[in-house]
Amino acid sequence: MAGAGRYLELDQEGVRRHLADRPALAARLGGDPGGWTVREVSDGNLNSVFLAEGPSGGLCVKQSLPHVRVDTNWKLPLDRAFFEAAYMRAVAPHVGAAMPALLDYDPALFCLTMERLSPHLILRRGLIARIRYPRMAADVGRFVARACFATSALARRFEAVMDDIALFARNQTLTRITVDLVLTDPYRLSPRNRWTAPGLDAAAAAIRDDAALKHAAARMGERFLGRPQALLHGDLHAGSVMVTADETRVIDGEFALMGPIGFDLGLFVGNLLLSLFSQPGHAAADPACVTRIQNWIALQIGTVWQVFETEFRRLWDANAVRAGPGAGDVLPRGAAGRSRAAGGGAG
The missing domain is CATH 3.30.200.20 (Phosphorylase Kinase; domain 1)
Incomplete structure (x- = not known):
């Protein structure tokens, strides 16, 4: 290397x-x-x-x-x-x-x-400043759909997918960071955890004591490591997106790995939820202003998913009529498989 x-x-x-x-x-x-x-x-x-x-x-x-x-x-x-x-x-x-x-x-x-991106701003900073970006959610949903579909076995022969599995499996150090910081440490005592003590001591203890929550996190960890469906960004959050009112650009793909398609979407939606609930703690603003930006962020969560689903289905349908070298080895979705695919296609 x-x-x-x-x-x-x-x-x-x-x-x-x-x-x-x-x-x-x-x-x-x-x-x-x-x-x-x-x-x-x-x-x-x-x-x-x-x-x-x-x-x-x-x-x-x-x-x-x-x-x-x-x-x-x-x-x-x-x-x-x-x-x-x-x-x-x-x-x-x-x-x-x-x-x-x-x-x-x-x-x-x-x-x-x-x-060089200019005059783009890191999305996290824009959200803290309560700036609304009308294209952001749709652009991110479309990005994830296109990147994941194109690198999956729905669009490529399995040999190409397995080559990427072998290549990105070597990105072990950053994958370990994700396993620890996202899927493990938040649910146990760890020197990496931080919270406002003593005010949040009880809330932190409740997370550590929640067996159902820890079981769900373990299931997500198994999926993260055991389902190499597509090439993931791996660290898609508000600090990995740069925005203007008219344009959205995704940066910082060093956590890339082959994994479950839903992971990138989940990370980004989770980050939007953190932004939503943290709004009252940012620069002073009247409660009505806080409520308006929280309502707007909630709408963006729905848009991310809706645009992802629409674009992924469009690409899958287009792939159904492809033939020859480069076509995926997985059976096309087709009209007969729509209902079944809707439940498992992005899993």
């Missing part, structure tokens, strides 16, 4: 040299490298992110670090950048502009260079 001995952590000047050494990327920025503006905008937990601006345009550079960015004692392998690049290449032909364009991947530096 990487060349030998060339890895180093990039700083602003390192990013400048990295881009200047690549004529196609330098041409996108234009002008003299010394005049480019390079600034670090790292916001997440895992990587360094830089924005480079030149007279002709901008670029985004993202590099894996050998540790969690906010905790140098938490060591991580560098290959998450490889899996993010592999995810983007696999999904991009099917989702169009719903992701930023991947322009370069350096396997020695574990560094991706992508299209």
